[in-house]
Amino acid sequence: MAKPAPTVSGSASVPAETPAKQLGPVFKAAAGPAKWTDERIGVAKLSRPFIRKVFPDHWSFLLGEVALYSFIILLLTGVFLTLWFKPSMAEVEYEGTYQLLRGLQMSQAFESSLAISFDIRGGLLIRQMHHWAAMLFIAAMLAHSLRIFFTGAFRKPREVNWLIGVGLLSIGLVEGFAGYSLPDDLLSGTGLRFVDGLIRSIPVIGTWAEMFVFGGEFPGDLIVARLYMAHILLIPALLLGLIGAHLALVVYHKHTQYPGAGRNDGNVVGYPVFPVYMAKAGGFFFIVFGVVTLMGGLMQINPLWTYGPYNPAEVTAGSQPDWYMGFVEGAIRIMPNWESHIGSTTWSWNVAIPGLGLMGLMFGLMAAYPFIEAWVTGDKSEHHVLDRPRNAPTRTAFGVAAMTCYGLFWIGGGNDLVATQFHVSLNSVTYFLRVAVFVGPVIAFIITKRICIALQRADEERLLHGSESAIIVRDPSGSYSEAHVPISQEEAYALTQHVEPKPLAPLTEQGDLSDKEYKAEQRRRKATRFWFLDALRKPTRAELEEAAHHHDGGDHDGADGDGHGGHDAKALGASSGARRAAD
């Protein structure tokens, strides 16, 4: 086990420079108000730790920012929509601008959604921005969670923040669905009909839950008002609170960083909040806002006037939920029709398992993974330098397996469209997916793990033999070989600084462990072998030095034909032997 990098409690990291120059005109003008505020709420003291706080730079760190900014856009556009939206299911006759629906009976919710789209100037823009931002919000959260997962950023001390993130994602889905249901058009009503069927299917308490949620028989006249409250007050408040905690913990832990020269678990290298990050992150907010506005203006989303008002006797072929519910929809579609009739009761496994079970399983596994991995490694140290996904082959393979499973369920959510677009039988698509959701992830796991290990070998190749120089050397015997040049120390450090959890051989004697502890330890050791046995061990300092020596000798032995294959095989053979016996 690698030794944990020590964390230090040093003084302020960046020595404050004290320029002897005069304050600028802005400072002079602000001096009065600044003093006034400081004397009352101590702004200088409050901002001192944060003003030059360092954040590392990487594009993948922007995914979480996209999620945050879409949430802010949702709040802003959402407030605008509430000014006109009427969360009421009272029936009215439509007399508005859109001629094709005139004279139709519809709920006030749908009527006011049409009014926002046709009668309020800019209403359609804001409504479409709201919908696009919601799509983006959940997409960005999901992509962000994948980034966190694959780089191991959930490891100590960030497990709590990971859990908060899982909470945000799951609540975000509910929030999105609640919003989707509000306009009371045919599509959203069909979605609600599905939710009604889903809630009913909960064993034992389903009918009670259904009556309590809908306030009576479906559709009732309360659900839109109730979802409205949840959508604009209850869930946003929860999201806001969790986002606050999420960000506070990011600040407290300081951001993780990718491996690189000068970076280790004891420091964080990057740019200061003020002014660089204020400009970059603030600018990025405006970019996300601008893109969402352009999408709202140029790309149609949810044209609810084409669906018409909700009618329990109508549905459009090809009806689908918003994309983030696609995996649940797919599970519902491909589930075999299992239902038990026990006495006078009905147990709808065909709805409850895919509808509720799958989401429970997904978020449950997500929440549990950091703790499972920590149990396997037994690692109690803090990690602030991110893993490169290839250096955690098993974790990466699990992640890709989960993505594959999710993707297959998602395809199931559009099995009818797959059938019509690709001219295949709907039944075959469904039967295929019933098997594929189980087999696909296993195949993805194996392939991913092998790809990771191959990438580790590529790293090893660069470390031991350097990079290709693109210079072809012809030796006196007439054979050709490509000269290799050693890689920089910066790169070599980045490729070798990772922690390397080791597979553990089974204990041969119980020692002073109790039976239970002994069994648990044996299980854990078995898990370490599953997790880490196949991963490539990084070269030791001695091996690197030997390889460097090999280089210095100018031994570009063209007679090798395949470059340094012989050496390679020898080194790998030796190291893999050692690696497997490692304890």
Next chain:
Amino acid sequence: MSDLQRHGATDHELATVDSERFPVPDPGEPEHLPRLTDIDEAAANRATRQVATMFGLVPILALIFVVCYFAVPKDAVVDFGPLHTPAQHVIFGLTLGLALLLIGTGAIQWARQLMDDHEMVDHRHGAASSNEDREYVITELEKGIDESGITRRKVLGASLLGALGLVALPGVVLLADLGPWPTRKFLERTLETTIWKEGIRLVNDVTYTPIKAEQVQIGQLINAQPENLQDFHGTEFLQEKAKASIIVVRMNPNTIKIPESRKDWHVGGILCYSKICTHVGCPISLWEQQTHHLLCPCHQSTFDLGDSGLVVFGPAARALPQLPITVDAEGYLVARDGFDVPTGPSYFERDSRNDFKRGDN
């Protein structure tokens, strides 16, 4: 930069001196390379102009937005390639979107080209509190607990816990009126019944015109409702419609299976089924004339209407309930009776033993 580096020399060395953990020693922060804008004043001026131009365009776009808000008529339409939308909508989106985008790109260009780009190093401190902090908190907590007297007078704590625990009870009970309680009687009155009863005419779903048996062609499917649905309005209308909707199909009676128990439920091959899927309640109406299959567009459950509505594919578990029909004196289709089983999706209290199953006759 090297100053910053040295500032953390101790932990830096500690962190990377271990040769097993770090086969390659940390070479430290790479050398900072100046950007073009750092060394070429003309380039810096150019970047400044770019940023200022981007910011400068924003007020212009904002003004165009405002002018168009008032000047462009509401019913003006843009018809350009794939765009066919109200002109105002497109103009608002373009002007506001570009304005926001320009603020963002301007700020980022400023940060990337003109702000100091020396990386800084900050040092981490463990997330855990220091031992001293922990001890202080524990001692003070103990002191506080002691001062509160709760350790000596345990009844205080117990009674407070009881008080806090049970004061939540009214809060929970207050939610009991969220909806009606699905007692057996309530279910019989609601989920388990529809407005179909003997003699109710089958009427067209849109026009409410009664359906004459002789006018229904073989292979035809009609979406229908009970005639008395028109007596309901608002919520009740939707609630009843969500259970009572039906489809009427005519098939050649010689090519379909009609079980003995249902031999007088049809009128010359005209059969009537609930339109509400037994899976999660979507209205089903994708009709395959040749196979007599009916497919639900939501989750693709498929029912064989030529075989008592049994499930032939998909996630639905139960056959579509069939409505027994006959003709009245004027030749219009009417119900012989209501549905014999509840329509719509399953629920826990549903007694599903009476549904038609494969092999029943």
